[in-house]
Amino acid sequence: MKRNLYAAVLLVLVCAVVIASSRFVTSATDQTRQQVQMAYQAALNGDFDIARNAYRSAADQCRQNSRLLYLMVRRSLLDEINESLALLSNYAQADNMADLGVETSRVTEQLDQLQDSFLAVF
Amino acid sequence: MLSSITRTCVIYIVAIAALRLMGKRQIGELQPSELVTTFLISNVASICIEEPELPLLSSLLPILLLCALEILNSTAAWYLPPFARLLFGKPVTVIRNGHIDEDALRHLRITPNDLAESMRGAGVFTPEDVAWGVIEPSGSLSVAMRPEKGEDAPLLPLLIDRHIYTDNLKALNRDEDWLNAYLTHSRLRRRDVLALLANEQRTLLIPKQTAPGNRQA
Incomplete structure:
Protein backbone atom coordinates (compact mmCIF):
# COMPACT_ATOMS: atom_id res chain seq x y z
CA MET A 1 0.00 0.00 0.00
CA LYS A 2 1.57 3.23 -1.17
CA ARG A 3 -0.16 5.30 1.48
CA ASN A 4 1.55 3.31 4.21
CA LEU A 5 4.85 4.25 2.64
CA TYR A 6 3.79 7.90 2.64
CA ALA A 7 2.75 7.59 6.30
CA ALA A 8 6.08 6.02 7.23
CA VAL A 9 7.95 8.74 5.33
CA LEU A 10 5.89 11.41 7.08
CA LEU A 11 6.61 9.93 10.51
CA VAL A 12 10.31 9.74 9.76
CA LEU A 13 10.22 13.31 8.47
CA VAL A 14 8.41 14.54 11.58
CA CYS A 15 10.90 12.77 13.85
CA ALA A 16 13.85 14.11 11.87
CA VAL A 17 12.54 17.67 11.98
CA VAL A 18 11.84 17.45 15.72
CA ILE A 19 15.31 16.07 16.45
CA ALA A 20 17.06 18.58 14.19
CA SER A 21 15.04 21.46 15.62
CA SER A 22 15.72 20.48 19.23
CA ARG A 23 19.43 20.23 18.46
CA PHE A 24 19.42 23.62 16.80
CA VAL A 25 17.49 25.27 19.62
CA THR A 26 19.82 23.75 22.21
CA SER A 27 22.99 24.68 20.35
CA ALA A 28 21.81 28.21 19.54
CA THR A 29 20.80 28.95 23.13
CA ASP A 30 23.93 27.34 24.56
CA GLN A 31 26.13 29.33 22.20
CA THR A 32 24.44 32.61 23.11
CA ARG A 33 24.61 31.77 26.81
CA GLN A 34 28.34 31.04 26.54
CA GLN A 35 29.01 34.27 24.70
CA VAL A 36 27.07 36.27 27.29
CA GLN A 37 28.89 34.57 30.17
CA MET A 38 32.27 35.21 28.56
CA ALA A 39 31.35 38.86 27.99
CA TYR A 40 30.26 39.22 31.63
CA GLN A 41 33.50 37.61 32.80
CA ALA A 42 35.46 40.08 30.70
CA ALA A 43 33.51 42.93 32.30
CA LEU A 44 34.23 41.53 35.76
CA ASN A 45 37.91 41.46 34.82
CA GLY A 46 37.70 45.11 33.84
CA ASP A 47 38.05 44.53 30.08
CA PHE A 48 35.02 46.62 29.17
CA ASP A 49 35.91 47.05 25.48
CA ILE A 50 36.18 43.31 25.07
CA ALA A 51 32.98 42.87 27.05
CA ARG A 52 31.06 45.35 24.87
CA ASN A 53 32.28 43.72 21.67
CA ALA A 54 31.41 40.30 23.02
CA TYR A 55 27.89 41.43 23.98
CA ARG A 56 27.36 42.95 20.53
CA SER A 57 28.63 39.80 18.89
CA ALA A 58 26.24 37.71 21.01
CA ALA A 59 23.34 40.00 20.07
CA ASP A 60 24.19 39.77 16.34
CA GLN A 61 24.58 36.01 16.49
CA CYS A 62 21.26 35.62 18.30
CA ARG A 63 19.52 37.85 15.78
CA GLN A 64 20.87 35.70 12.95
CA ASN A 65 19.78 32.51 14.67
CA SER A 66 16.35 34.07 15.23
CA ARG A 67 15.55 33.82 11.53
CA LEU A 68 15.34 30.05 11.95
CA LEU A 69 14.27 30.06 15.57
CA TYR A 70 11.08 31.96 14.64
CA LEU A 71 9.89 28.74 13.01
CA MET A 72 10.31 26.82 16.22
CA VAL A 73 9.54 28.98 19.23
CA ARG A 74 7.18 31.79 20.12
CA ARG A 75 8.06 35.09 18.51
CA SER A 76 7.55 37.02 21.76
CA LEU A 77 10.22 35.00 23.58
CA LEU A 78 12.77 35.66 20.87
CA ASP A 79 11.90 39.33 20.67
CA GLU A 80 12.42 39.69 24.43
CA ILE A 81 15.82 38.01 24.26
CA ASN A 82 16.93 40.12 21.31
CA GLU A 83 15.83 43.29 23.08
CA SER A 84 17.71 42.32 26.24
CA LEU A 85 20.86 41.40 24.33
CA ALA A 86 20.77 44.67 22.43
CA LEU A 87 20.93 46.59 25.74
CA LEU A 88 23.72 44.63 27.37
CA SER A 89 26.63 46.26 25.58
CA ASN A 90 25.45 49.66 26.89
CA TYR A 91 25.63 48.43 30.46
CA ALA A 92 29.21 47.16 30.08
CA GLN A 93 30.82 50.11 31.92
CA ALA A 94 32.67 50.40 35.20
CA ASP A 95 29.91 52.29 36.99
CA ASN A 96 27.11 50.01 35.75
CA MET A 97 28.25 46.64 37.00
CA ALA A 98 25.19 46.03 39.17
CA ASP A 99 22.82 46.64 36.26
CA LEU A 100 25.04 44.57 34.00
CA GLY A 101 24.81 41.66 36.42
CA VAL A 102 21.03 41.91 36.60
CA GLU A 103 20.59 42.15 32.84
CA THR A 104 23.00 39.31 32.21
CA SER A 105 21.05 37.12 34.63
CA ARG A 106 17.83 38.17 32.89
CA VAL A 107 19.19 37.15 29.49
CA THR A 108 20.43 33.83 30.86
CA GLU A 109 17.01 33.12 32.36
CA GLN A 110 15.26 34.07 29.12
CA LEU A 111 17.50 31.69 27.19
CA ASP A 112 16.59 28.91 29.64
CA GLN A 113 12.91 29.71 29.16
CA LEU A 114 13.30 29.59 25.40
CA GLN A 115 14.94 26.20 25.62
CA ASP A 116 12.23 24.93 27.96
CA SER A 117 9.46 26.24 25.72
CA PHE A 118 10.68 24.01 22.91
CA LEU A 119 11.88 20.98 24.83
CA ALA A 120 9.09 20.68 27.40
CA VAL A 121 7.05 17.50 26.97
CA PHE A 122 3.75 18.84 28.38
CA MET B 1 1.78 40.99 7.59
CA LEU B 2 4.03 39.19 5.11
CA SER B 3 4.45 36.35 7.56
CA SER B 4 0.64 35.93 7.72
CA ILE B 5 0.51 35.59 3.95
CA THR B 6 3.39 33.13 3.88
CA ARG B 7 1.96 31.05 6.70
CA THR B 8 -1.48 31.00 5.07
CA CYS B 9 -0.03 29.70 1.80
CA VAL B 10 2.13 27.10 3.49
CA ILE B 11 -0.63 25.82 5.79
CA TYR B 12 -3.16 25.79 2.93
CA ILE B 13 -0.91 23.64 0.75
CA VAL B 14 0.06 21.32 3.58
CA ALA B 15 -3.54 20.88 4.80
CA ILE B 16 -4.80 20.03 1.29
CA ALA B 17 -1.91 17.63 0.74
CA ALA B 18 -2.58 15.97 4.09
CA LEU B 19 -6.31 15.53 3.42
CA ARG B 20 -5.62 14.30 -0.09
CA LEU B 21 -3.09 11.85 1.24
CA MET B 22 -5.73 10.38 3.52
CA GLY B 23 -7.65 9.35 0.41
CA LYS B 24 -11.18 10.63 0.90
CA ARG B 25 -12.94 12.87 -1.62
CA GLN B 26 -16.17 13.81 0.06
CA ILE B 27 -16.72 14.69 3.66
CA GLY B 28 -19.89 12.59 3.61
CA GLU B 29 -17.82 9.45 3.20
CA LEU B 30 -15.69 10.03 6.27
CA GLN B 31 -15.61 7.57 9.12
CA PRO B 32 -15.81 9.14 12.60
CA SER B 33 -12.06 8.93 13.19
CA GLU B 34 -11.40 10.52 9.82
CA LEU B 35 -13.89 13.27 10.59
CA VAL B 36 -12.07 13.97 13.85
CA THR B 37 -8.73 14.07 12.04
CA THR B 38 -10.13 16.46 9.43
CA PHE B 39 -11.49 18.79 12.09
CA LEU B 40 -8.23 18.69 14.03
CA ILE B 41 -6.19 19.48 10.94
CA SER B 42 -8.45 22.37 10.00
CA ASN B 43 -8.36 23.76 13.57
CA VAL B 44 -4.60 23.51 13.83
CA ALA B 45 -4.26 25.16 10.42
CA SER B 46 -6.58 28.02 11.30
CA ILE B 47 -4.88 28.64 14.66
CA CYS B 48 -1.54 28.94 12.87
CA ILE B 49 -2.97 31.49 10.41
CA GLU B 50 -4.72 33.52 13.11
CA GLU B 51 -1.79 33.53 15.56
CA PRO B 52 1.38 34.82 13.88
CA GLU B 53 2.97 34.63 17.32
CA LEU B 54 2.99 30.83 17.18
CA PRO B 55 5.90 29.13 15.42
CA LEU B 56 5.07 27.60 12.03
CA LEU B 57 6.47 24.20 12.95
CA SER B 58 4.05 23.91 15.86
CA SER B 59 1.27 23.67 13.26
CA LEU B 60 3.00 21.91 10.39
CA LEU B 61 4.28 19.02 12.45
CA PRO B 62 0.91 18.20 14.09
CA ILE B 63 -0.80 18.30 10.68
CA LEU B 64 1.71 15.87 9.18
CA LEU B 65 1.62 13.71 12.28
CA LEU B 66 -2.20 13.54 12.25
CA CYS B 67 -2.13 12.59 8.58
CA ALA B 68 0.42 9.81 9.17
CA LEU B 69 -1.46 8.48 12.19
CA GLU B 70 -4.75 8.43 10.28
CA ILE B 71 -3.20 6.45 7.43
CA LEU B 72 -1.64 3.96 9.83
CA ASN B 73 -4.94 3.74 11.73
CA SER B 74 -6.84 2.88 8.59
CA THR B 75 -4.18 0.31 7.66
CA ALA B 76 -4.55 -1.32 11.06
CA ALA B 77 -8.33 -1.36 10.52
CA TRP B 78 -7.76 -3.19 7.20
CA TYR B 79 -5.67 -5.91 8.77
CA LEU B 80 -7.60 -6.19 12.03
CA PRO B 81 -11.38 -6.30 11.46
CA PRO B 82 -12.12 -6.30 15.23
CA PHE B 83 -10.10 -3.10 15.51
CA ALA B 84 -12.04 -1.69 12.57
CA ARG B 85 -15.32 -2.47 14.32
CA LEU B 86 -14.05 -0.85 17.50
CA LEU B 87 -12.90 2.23 15.62
CA PHE B 88 -15.67 2.65 13.07
CA GLY B 89 -18.57 0.90 14.70
CA LYS B 90 -20.88 -1.49 12.89
CA PRO B 91 -24.11 -1.09 10.95
CA VAL B 92 -27.34 -1.52 12.90
CA THR B 93 -30.51 -2.90 11.36
CA VAL B 94 -33.49 -0.61 11.96
CA ILE B 95 -36.00 -1.90 9.40
CA ARG B 96 -36.62 -5.54 8.61
CA ASN B 97 -39.30 -6.61 6.09
CA GLY B 98 -41.28 -3.45 6.58
CA HIS B 99 -41.06 -3.45 10.39
CA ILE B 100 -39.19 -0.76 12.27
CA ASP B 101 -37.02 -1.98 15.14
CA GLU B 102 -37.79 0.53 17.90
CA ASP B 103 -35.22 -0.99 20.27
CA ALA B 104 -32.53 -0.37 17.70
CA LEU B 105 -33.71 3.23 17.26
CA ARG B 106 -33.62 3.75 21.03
CA HIS B 107 -30.14 2.25 21.21
CA LEU B 108 -28.96 4.60 18.46
CA ARG B 109 -30.86 7.58 19.93
CA ILE B 110 -32.50 8.14 16.57
CA THR B 111 -35.99 9.57 16.71
CA PRO B 112 -38.71 8.36 14.33
CA ASN B 113 -38.56 11.80 12.72
CA ASP B 114 -34.84 11.33 12.04
CA LEU B 115 -35.53 7.94 10.55
CA ALA B 116 -38.35 9.27 8.38
CA GLU B 117 -36.07 12.05 7.16
CA SER B 118 -33.30 9.58 6.32
CA MET B 119 -35.79 7.37 4.51
CA ARG B 120 -37.03 10.28 2.42
CA GLY B 121 -33.39 11.12 1.64
CA ALA B 122 -32.99 7.55 0.39
CA GLY B 123 -36.09 7.89 -1.77
CA VAL B 124 -38.22 5.69 0.48
CA PHE B 125 -41.61 6.98 1.67
CA THR B 126 -42.92 3.99 3.54
CA PRO B 127 -41.04 1.40 5.59
CA GLU B 128 -43.34 -1.28 4.14
CA ASP B 129 -41.27 -1.15 0.94
CA VAL B 130 -38.04 -1.89 2.78
CA ALA B 131 -36.65 -5.43 3.07
CA TRP B 132 -33.58 -4.37 5.02
CA GLY B 133 -32.80 -0.90 6.34
CA VAL B 134 -29.53 -0.30 8.16
CA ILE B 135 -27.94 2.71 9.81
CA GLU B 136 -24.30 2.73 8.74
CA PRO B 137 -21.46 3.72 11.09
CA SER B 138 -21.34 7.04 9.26
CA GLY B 139 -24.94 7.69 10.34
CA SER B 140 -26.51 7.37 6.91
CA LEU B 141 -29.38 5.02 6.13
CA SER B 142 -28.96 2.30 3.52
CA VAL B 143 -31.98 0.38 2.31
CA ALA B 144 -32.61 -2.78 0.30
CA MET B 145 -36.11 -2.63 -1.16
CA ARG B 146 -38.63 -5.43 -1.12
CA PRO B 147 -38.73 -7.09 -4.51
CA GLU B 148 -41.51 -6.40 -6.96
CA LYS B 149 -43.49 -9.35 -8.34
CA GLY B 150 -41.15 -11.65 -10.26
CA GLU B 151 -38.01 -10.00 -8.99
CA ASP B 152 -35.39 -11.63 -6.81
CA ALA B 153 -35.16 -10.60 -3.18
CA PRO B 154 -32.06 -8.53 -2.43
Missing part, protein backbone atom coordinates in the same frame (compact mmCIF):
# COMPACT_ATOMS: atom_id res chain seq x y z
CA LEU B 155 -28.96 -10.38 -1.35
CA LEU B 156 -28.27 -9.68 2.32
CA PRO B 157 -24.75 -9.80 3.76
CA LEU B 158 -24.14 -12.72 6.08
CA LEU B 159 -20.35 -12.52 6.43
CA ILE B 160 -18.11 -9.63 5.42
CA ASP B 161 -14.43 -9.68 6.36
CA ARG B 162 -14.94 -11.94 9.38
CA HIS B 163 -17.91 -9.95 10.67
CA ILE B 164 -21.05 -12.08 10.90
CA TYR B 165 -24.42 -10.42 10.39
CA THR B 166 -26.32 -12.57 12.86
CA ASP B 167 -29.57 -10.66 12.38
CA ASN B 168 -29.48 -11.35 8.63
CA LEU B 169 -28.75 -15.02 9.32
CA LYS B 170 -31.80 -15.13 11.58
CA ALA B 171 -33.93 -13.33 9.00
CA LEU B 172 -33.08 -16.07 6.48
CA ASN B 173 -33.74 -18.79 9.08
CA ARG B 174 -30.09 -19.73 9.24
CA ASP B 175 -27.49 -19.73 11.97
CA GLU B 176 -23.74 -19.92 12.53
CA ASP B 177 -23.79 -23.70 12.25
CA TRP B 178 -25.21 -23.36 8.76
CA LEU B 179 -22.53 -20.78 7.98
CA ASN B 180 -19.72 -22.97 9.23
CA ALA B 181 -21.06 -25.96 7.30
CA TYR B 182 -21.36 -23.89 4.13
CA LEU B 183 -17.81 -22.61 4.43
CA THR B 184 -16.51 -26.10 5.19
CA HIS B 185 -18.28 -27.38 2.08
CA SER B 186 -16.65 -24.57 0.10
CA ARG B 187 -13.29 -25.42 1.67
CA LEU B 188 -12.85 -21.94 3.02
CA ARG B 189 -12.28 -20.45 6.44
CA ARG B 190 -14.01 -17.26 7.59
CA ARG B 191 -10.84 -15.26 7.10
CA ASP B 192 -10.74 -16.36 3.43
CA VAL B 193 -14.11 -14.79 2.69
CA LEU B 194 -14.40 -11.26 1.37
CA ALA B 195 -18.20 -11.34 1.36
CA LEU B 196 -20.97 -13.90 1.67
CA LEU B 197 -24.42 -12.71 0.62
CA ALA B 198 -27.66 -14.63 0.34
CA ASN B 199 -31.41 -14.51 -0.09
CA GLU B 200 -33.97 -17.30 0.10
CA GLN B 201 -33.07 -18.59 -3.37
CA ARG B 202 -29.35 -18.22 -3.79
CA THR B 203 -26.05 -17.61 -2.08
CA LEU B 204 -23.15 -15.55 -3.37
CA LEU B 205 -19.71 -16.28 -1.97
CA ILE B 206 -16.84 -13.93 -2.83
CA PRO B 207 -13.53 -15.29 -1.58
CA LYS B 208 -10.49 -13.11 -1.01
CA GLN B 209 -7.82 -13.18 -3.68
CA THR B 210 -5.51 -14.88 -1.21
CA ALA B 211 -8.02 -17.67 -0.48
CA PRO B 212 -7.05 -21.18 -1.58
CA GLY B 213 -8.96 -22.15 -4.72
CA ASN B 214 -10.69 -18.77 -5.05
CA ARG B 215 -14.07 -20.29 -5.86
CA GLN B 216 -17.52 -18.66 -6.18
CA ALA B 217 -20.85 -20.40 -5.44
